[in-house]
Amino acid sequence: MKTAKTMVLMPVLLLAGLMGVWKLQHTLDQQRAALSEDRDYVLLSSPKLIKAVSLEYAPLMADFYWTRVVQFYGNKHVRGDANLQQLWPLLDITTTLDPNLIVAYRFGAIFLSQRAPGGAGRPDLAVRLIQRGIKANPDYWRLYEDLGFIYYMDLKDYTKASEAFLEGSKNPKALIWMKVMAAKVAAEGESYETSVFLWNDVYTNTTDPQIKENAKAHLQLIRAQEDCRQLDLLGGEYEKRFGHRPKGVSEFVDAGMLRGIPADPLGYPYTFGENGKAALNPNSPLLEKQEFFERFQ
Amino acid sequence: MRRAGVVALNTFREAVRDRVLYNLLFFALVMMAASIIAGQISIGIEETVIVTLGLSAISLIGLLIAVFIGVGLVSKEMDKRTLYAVLAKPVRRWEFLVGKFAGLVLTLAVNVSAMGIGLFLAMIYVKPALERGDATVLTAVYFIWLKLALVVALALLFSCFTTPLLAILFTAGIYIVGLYVQELRNMPMQVMSRGMTLFTKWLSYLLPNFENFNIMAMAAHSRQVPGTLVAQNTLYAAIYCAVVLAAAVLVFSRRNLK
Amino acid sequence: MTATAIETENLTKEYPHGFLSLKKRKSLEGLNMQVETGEIFGFIGPNGAGKTTAIKLLMRLIFPTAGTARILGKPISDIDMHRDVGYLPEQPYFYDYLTAAELLDYFARIHDLPAAERKPRVEKMLKRVGLETAGKIQLRKYSKGMLQRAGMAQAILHDPKVVVLDEPMSGLDPVGRREVRDIILELKREGKTVMFSTHILSDAEMLCDRVGVIVGGKLRGVGAPEELVGVKPQAMEILFELAGQSSPTLLAKATRTGDRFRLQVPEAELYGTIDQLRAAGAKILSVAQVRATLEEFFMHLVEADRAQAAAVEVSGK
Numbered sequence: 001m002k003t004a005k006t007m008v009l010m011p012v013l014l015l016a017g018l019m020g021v022w023k024l025q026h027t028l029d030q031q032r033a034a035l036s037e038d039r040d041y042v043l044l045s046s047p048k049l050i051k052a053v054s055l056e057y058a059p060l061m062a063d064f065y066w067t068r069v070v071q072f073y074g075n076k077h078v079r080g081d082a083n084l085q086q087l088w089p090l091l092d093i094t095t096t097l098d099p100n101l102i103v104a105y106r107f108g109a110i111f112l113s114q115r116a117p118g119g120a121g122r123p124d125l126a127v128r129l130i131q132r133g134i135k136a137n138p139d140y141w142r143l144y145e146d147l148g149f150i151y152y153m154d155l156k157d158y159t160k161a162s163e164a165f166l167e168g169s170k171n172p173k174a175l176i177w178m179k180v181m182a183a184k185v186a187a188e189g190e191s192y193e194t195s196v197f198l199w200n201d202v203y204t205n206t207t208d209p210q211i212k213e214n215a216k217a218h219l220q221l222i223r224a225q226e227d228c229r230q231l232d233l234l235g236g237e238y239e240k241r242f243g244h245r246p247k248g249v250s251e252f253v254d255a256g257m258l259r260g261i262p263a264d265p266l267g268y269p270y271t272f273g274e275n276g277k278a279a280l281n282p283n284s285p286l287l288e289k290q291e292f293f294e295r296f297q
Numbered sequence: 298m299r300r301a302g303v304v305a306l307n308t309f310r311e312a313v314r315d316r317v318l319y320n321l322l323f324f325a326l327v328m329m330a331a332s333i334i335a336g337q338i339s340i341g342i343e344e345t346v347i348v349t350l351g352l353s354a355i356s357l358i359g360l361l362i363a364v365f366i367g368v369g370l371v372s373k374e375m376d377k378r379t380l381y382a383v384l385a386k387p388v389r390r391w392e393f394l395v396g397k398f399a400g401l402v403l404t405l406a407v408n409v410s411a412m413g414i415g416l417f418l419a420m421i422y423v424k425p426a427l428e429r430g431d432a433t434v435l436t437a438v439y440f441i442w443l444k445l446a447l448v449v450a451l452a453l454l455f456s457c458f459t460t461p462l463l464a465i466l467f468t469a470g471i472y473i474v475g476l477y478v479q480e481l482r483n484m485p486m487q488v489m490s491r492g493m494t495l496f497t498k499w500l501s502y503l504l505p506n507f508e509n510f511n512i513m514a515m516a517a518h519s520r521q522v523p524g525t526l527v528a529q530n531t532l533y534a535a536i537y538c539a540v541v542l543a544a545a546v547l548v549f550s551r552r553n554l555k
Numbered sequence: 556m557t558a559t560a561i562e563t564e565n566l567t568k569e570y571p572h573g574f575l576s577l578k579k580r581k582s583l584e585g586l587n588m589q590v591e592t593g594e595i596f597g598f599i600g601p602n603g604a605g606k607t608t609a610i611k612l613l614m615r616l617i618f619p620t621a622g623t624a625r626i627l628g629k630p631i632s633d634i635d636m637h638r639d640v641g642y643l644p645e646q647p648y649f650y651d652y653l654t655a656a657e658l659l660d661y662f663a664r665i666h667d668l669p670a671a672e673r674k675p676r677v678e679k680m681l682k683r684v685g686l687e688t689a690g691k692i693q694l695r696k697y698s699k700g701m702l703q704r705a706g707m708a709q710a711i712l713h714d715p716k717v718v719v720l721d722e723p724m725s726g727l728d729p730v731g732r733r734e735v736r737d738i739i740l741e742l743k744r745e746g747k748t749v750m751f752s753t754h755i756l757s758d759a760e761m762l763c764d765r766v767g768v769i770v771g772g773k774l775r776g777v778g779a780p781e782e783l784v785g786v787k788p789q790a791m792e793i794l795f796e797l798a799g800q801s802s803p804t805l806l807a808k809a810t811r812t813g814d815r816f817r818l819q820v821p822e823a824e825l826y827g828t829i830d831q832l833r834a835a836g837a838k839i840l841s842v843a844q845v846r847a848t849l850e851e852f853f854m855h856l857v858e859a860d861r862a863q864a865a866a867v868e869v870s871g872k
Binding site (some may be wrong): 298299303307310311314317377378379381382384385386387388389553554 | 590611614616638647650652661
C-alpha cells in the first residue's frame, strides 16, 4: 500500500539515483579521455587485414578512416600535441582501403610534411605516400606537382623536385607550367619566383579554407623575405653613400632612395635588426607566423 | 509458363504487404540523409562518401532481403503448409519455383531502384554539376541487383533441402566466399602441390564470383564503366542463376513434402 | 466416363527411420482400393493410420516407394489431370496476407480460368461456402471454421470431377459440420465423386456410400458401412416407463434412469417381452434396432492390430 511516506521516498530515491549516474558519467568521461591516446593505438592494425574484413565495403571504410585522420589531425593540432606518429598508420590504412581516394594522398602529404606543431614533420613519409598515390592513380598529374612541392619546399632536393615536375608534365592534361617549373628548378634551385608560383598555385586551387590561409601566409612571408633582401641591398648602397648602415627604413625616404615607407604585406613597416639586416616589424603578426613555420632563418 | 507468372505476381504481392520492407526502405532513406551530414565532418569526401555509404546501404539491405526472404520463399510455405493446396493444382513444381524466384527478384528490383533514386537525388543535392562518370552510380546499383538475384537463387536452392537456419548460413557463407574467390586465383604457387593449385584454380572459376559486381570504388570516383562489362556481368548473372535454379528444381521435384 | 474415379494398386510408402536412417517405417503398405465414380467414399482410421499419407500420395505431394495409382483413368504423374481434381488439405493454412477473394482469384488464375469467368465464379464459391461477407477480410483474421470453408471453396472452385478432402470436419462446430456435410451431399448430387478421410465414424456412417478402413498402414476392409459391421440387427432395445412395483426379473437387465428403463432383448423375444411389460403396466416409449456400430468394428480392428504389433515386437522381427 502506497503510503504518504512511499510517495515522498520514491522521487527522492529516483533523484539520488539520477545524480549518482550523472556523477559517475563525469568520472567515466575523465577516465576515457585519459585513455584516448591508447584508444587510437588499439584501433590501428594491419591495413591488409582491415581490407580483408571490409568485404566489399572497403571504399566506405576508407571514408571512415579518412574522416578519422581529419578529426585526429584537427584535434591534436588544436590541443598542441606534438605526437603525430599515429598519422602515418591511419593514412596507410585509408589508402590501402581505397587507393583512389586522391584527397587522402594530397591532404595526407600536407599533414605529414609540415613541421611540428603544424604537422608531423615527416616529409619523407609524405613522399612515400604521394608515390603510392601516383602508382595507383598514374593519370592524376597533380600528384606529381605535390611530389615536386615536397622535394622543393621541405626536403630542398632540387634535382628530385625537377624530376617530379618533369614526369608530371608528360601527362597531356598537365598544365604547361609544370614543364617550365622543371627546367627552372633544375637550373636555379630555390628561387623567389618559383616559390611564389608554387604557393600561389596552392592558394588558387585549394578548396579547404585552412590550406588557403596557410598558403596565403606563406606567400606573404616569401614576399617579406624578398623585400628584406632588397632592403639589405639598398642598405649596402646607403652604406656606400653615407658610410654607415641605416637604423630605420625612414632614412631611405629621407635620402630620397625610396618614395614611401616600405611595409610588409600587412602594412607594418620593416625595421633593421641589431645585426644591420632588414627584418619584420616586431608588431607585425607575420613575425608570429614566421616563427611558426620556422622556415625562414 | 504463364502460371509461373501468376506465382511471381503473388510473391510480389506478399512482399509488398510484408511491412518489414517499408521499414527497410525508410532506413535506407535515412542513410542517404546521414551521408550528406557525414561529408560535413571530413575533408574532400562530401561527394564520394554519399556514393560509398549509399551503395553500401543498398547492398546490405538488399542482401538482408535476398537472404532472409529468399530462404523463406520455400521454407515458409513448407512450414506453414500453404504449399499443399497449390501443388495439388495443375502447377508444375518448376513453374512454382521459378515463379517464386521471379517474384522476389521483381520485388528487389523495385526496392533497389527506389533506393537508387534516393541516392541519385542525394548526389544531385551535393554536387554542383553532374558529369558523365556519375552515371556509374546507376550501373553500380544495377550490378547490385544482379548480384542479389544470384543470392536469391542460391537461397532458394539451399532452402529446398535444408532447414531455414542452415539455408541462411549457407547462403551467407557462399556470398562471403564469393567475394574472395578472386584471391584463390592468386594463391601462391610454391606453397601448394600441383594438384591443389589446379583444384583451387578450378574452384575459383566455378564458385560464384560476387566481386565481379562490385564497382563501388569506380562509382565513388566517377569513373566510367565500359558497356562490355555491363553485358558480361548481365550474362554471368543470367547463366549462373539458371544453373542454380535448375539444381533447385531438380531437388524440389523429388522432395517429399512433410 | 470410366467407372473407377480413383484406383490404387499396391501403393506403398516407406520412410527412413531411426539412427542413420537405416530402418524403414512403412506408413502405407500395399494399398489396393477403388473409388467408384459418383460415390461418396470414406477413408477412416485412427490417427497415424496412413489416411493422410494415402491422400498425399494421390495428390503427388509425396512419392510412392512402390505401387501405382490412377485418377480418372490417368496416372497421378499427369499434371493436367489435376484440373479435374479438387483437394482440401488437412488443417489448411493459406497465405494470410491475402483475402479470401484474392486467394480464390489466385487459384482461379492457376487453373487457367478465363478472366471474364473468374470474378463471378469466385463470388459464387464464396457464397456457396457462406463466406460472402468475409470475402474482403485478410485470411490472417479468419477463425478455424472460416479457414476450413475457404479451403473447401478452393477445392471446388474449378468444378472438378473428383474431390478429395482430408479431414474436412476437423475443428468445426456443429453448424460448420452440418454445412460441410450438406456440401458433400450436394457434390454427389452434381455427379461428382467425393473421397474424404476422417476419424469421426458417425460422419462416415451418415454420409458414405462405402468406406475403407485403414489401420496400421493397411487396408482392413472396404464396403458399405452396414456390410462391414454385419447386416442383421443383433437386438432390439425397448424404452419404457414404469412406476412403482413390477417384476424384478424383467428389470434386472434394464438400465434405469429415474422412471425410465432401457432393456435390450434378442429380436426373437421382442413381442414376448413387450407383452410382459404391458402386463406389468409399463408405458412403452420406443422400440429400436440395436445395430453394431462402425465404432465397435473399428475398435475390434485396432485391438487386433495392436496385438499383432506387440507380437511382432516380442518376436524381435
